[in-house]
Amino acid sequence: xxxxxxxxxxxxxxxxxxxxxxxxxxxxxxxxxxxxxxxxxxxxxxxxxxxxxxxxxxxxxxxxxxxxxxxxxxxxxxxxxxxxxxxxxxxxxxxxxxxxxxxxxxxxxxxxxxxxxxxxxxxxxxxxxxxxxxxxxxxxxxxxxxxxxxxxxxxxxxxxxxxxxxxxxxxxxxxxxxxxxxxxxxxxx
Numbered sequence: 001x002x003x004x005x006x007x008x009x010x011x012x013x014x015x016x017x018x019x020x021x022x023x024x025x026x027x028x029x030x031x032x033x034x035x036x037x038x039x040x041x042x043x044x045x046x047x048x049x050x051x052x053x054x055x056x057x058x059x060x061x062x063x064x065x066x067x068x069x070x071x072x073x074x075x076x077x078x079x080x081x082x083x084x085x086x087x088x089x090x091x092x093x094x095x096x097x098x099x100x101x102x103x104x105x106x107x108x109x110x111x112x113x114x115x116x117x118x119x120x121x122x123x124x125x126x127x128x129x130x131x132x133x134x135x136x137x138x139x140x141x142x143x144x145x146x147x148x149x150x151x152x153x154x155x156x157x158x159x160x161x162x163x164x165x166x167x168x169x170x171x172x173x174x175x176x177x178x179x180x181x182x183x184x185x186x187x188x189x
Contacts, residue, residue, distance in 0.1 A: 061100035081171060082157060085132075085182055093132065093182060094172040099132035100182075106148050107138050114148050115155060122164040125185050132184055139179035152181060 016103035140146030
């Protein structure tokens with residue numbers, strides 16, 4: 001057998017033909033029903049060879065009507081990133097001139113318990129019109145931040161918390177340092 005460029009193509013060995021037969025028998029067809037292509041006489045034939053498919057693809061298909069365009073729903077704007085406290089407020093809190101309205105200690109809680117407790121705490125703080133709260137997460141062990149230390153800032157960025165929180169920042173050393181967060185609570189309207 002020769003190819004178009006004149007080089008010889010080798011034939012399959014007996015083992016290769018056996019393998020090829022096994023592979024082709026194991027293949028599932030893409031279509032559940034056989035492809036129906038009209039014959040030259042106009043009748044439909046279900047036993048179609050590959051050569052018979054070529055003219056069928058060149059046949060013009062009826063134009064499909066496009067579905068009515070539905071205007072896209074207006075997207076909500078992405079929430080702004082959580083803001084830090086601000087220099088003046090941070091100084092006032094560190095010096096003890098700005099009062100911390102409430103405290104929540106999450107030590108010893110699992111992630112799911114801590115998540116539920118934090119949401120409940122922030123809802124109560126929001127309802128009481130608290131301005132600044134302290135959330136104690138713990139520092140972690142062995143120099144690595146603890147699970148809650150990593151998770152709480154991520155949770156505060158979720159949509160369920162965004163209606164309650166304006167911003168957050170690491171606490172001053174007097175209030176727990178890296179093991180606690182100041183959380184600014186959004187004012188009730």
